[in-house]
Amino acid sequence: MNIKEKLKFLHDNPVVAWHEHFWSTGDFTTLNTVQGDDMMQVFDALGIDKVVTSLPVNKIKRCDPEVFVSANNVTYEAVKRYPGRVYGMAYAHPGYASAAVAEIERCVKELGFVGVKLYYDYFMDDPVYAPIIEKCIELDIPILQHSMHFMDAPNKIRQPLATDGVHMANAAKRYPEATFVMGHFTIAEWKYSLNAIADCPNVYTDMSGSVYDRPQMEMAVEMLGADRILFGTDNSPSSCVGKILGARISDEDKKTILSGRAFSRFLERTVK
């Protein structure tokens, strides 16, 4: 078998990548169209039909509302530049509760965004997230949380509030009506986080990220079921397409993951 023949599976089936980033030129005000066009070229080659993108602000200092509003406008530029293929998720800093909630509402109702992306500003089960989670329940949109259980000291220092599966499970039990996505389960100590969310039906996960340890896909399907796993690359397309093609899981499970069947309604509803 040639890998290009195997790749036909993606070209022959609907593929939605739920965890992507179209970056700004560095200041969160202007879309980096060069990076965006390069990414779209790679997505085309790999058979990825639709992508959901966000622009979280990874500033060491605090992210004021005007910054996250600007970042979301950059995401909207990407949505407009690649119409019908790119969908937006809103990023907001939870420390500014009322401004964050207002921004999420603007992004969903005015810009047609399909979800919220949260970063490592706080652990997911921190009460500071309550207003955002409650707004997402009201708007019926998913919450994608940057997550990983780091084992290495540099990242534990750099991202001390990085959420892992335990934090996700705590939040999910507190808000069973919310829809959570534990971002890139594949990175860092992935089995730890999979175990933590296995019994939380309202926590989904995505398989994005540069790490492609065998057999993380088989393990995720066994522990969660394919319908709780979303496809995504987090800008690591070869790693992620390789993972899905190489996984010893059924074609039906692959189709379920690639299409993001459980999340289709979010895309169908809010296209502008």
Add this chain to the structure above:
Amino acid sequence: MFIDINTYVGHWPFRKLSFNTLKELDILAREYDITHMVVANLNGLFYKDANEANYELLEELKSYNGKTEFIPLAIVNPTYPAWERNARKMIELGFCGFELAPIYHGYSLAPEMFFDMYNPIHRAGKVMELAEELGVPVRVCAGFENFRGRSDLDTPKSLSADDYVALISKYENVPVLATGFSMLAAGGKLSELVKARKNIFFDTTTTATLDPKLCARVKDNIPEEQICFGSLSPFNYMETNLLRISLSGLDEESIKANGARAFKNL
């Protein structure tokens, strides 16, 4: 010929591996018409006497009857008594080269100062000298698991460009397989050395090449004829690396075959 220069059998103490026997690697290889796999036994990173792992691999090879041709490397620990005798014996028994695991065996790829600061000892260099004498290559893997997910009992270290420079700068006749090292980080002095020598090879394991700009940087650092296919099986999904060589714009057929140039008579 299609050769994967970066595979292992054996166990990893920190998580369960699958496809970690010759028979199972053969299944992976046949799926994509890989004809040869360069293989060593991971257990040799952890046994006090690494050579025990070489004998384990030898036993596994005796009972193996699959299609893929395995090119076995003997794990050599130059800090252990009688390493040289054992290494010579392994070549006599059919091993095709050596593998160094300096991070796990506790030494440096560079000359090290011990009691006499005027006479550093280059333990890795001793293995290179033996490899030169015997006409075999040496493989050195920069790291196995991604650093973010390593067990607390594993090492946080990975090999750097300086480590490789220290190893390869002196022994110009010894082919080196620098596996698991990002070709994007192989600039500067390492890139100069690699371009000057034709017997230093890198693999695709830790280098994303679908982004055209990254791919251009890879080609700036490493001549295409020194880029090889490597999967780091059984740690990783092989398909990722197959995609990287298939869609990168690099010369796919050359990359599939380049690894053979490190070995005589292949």
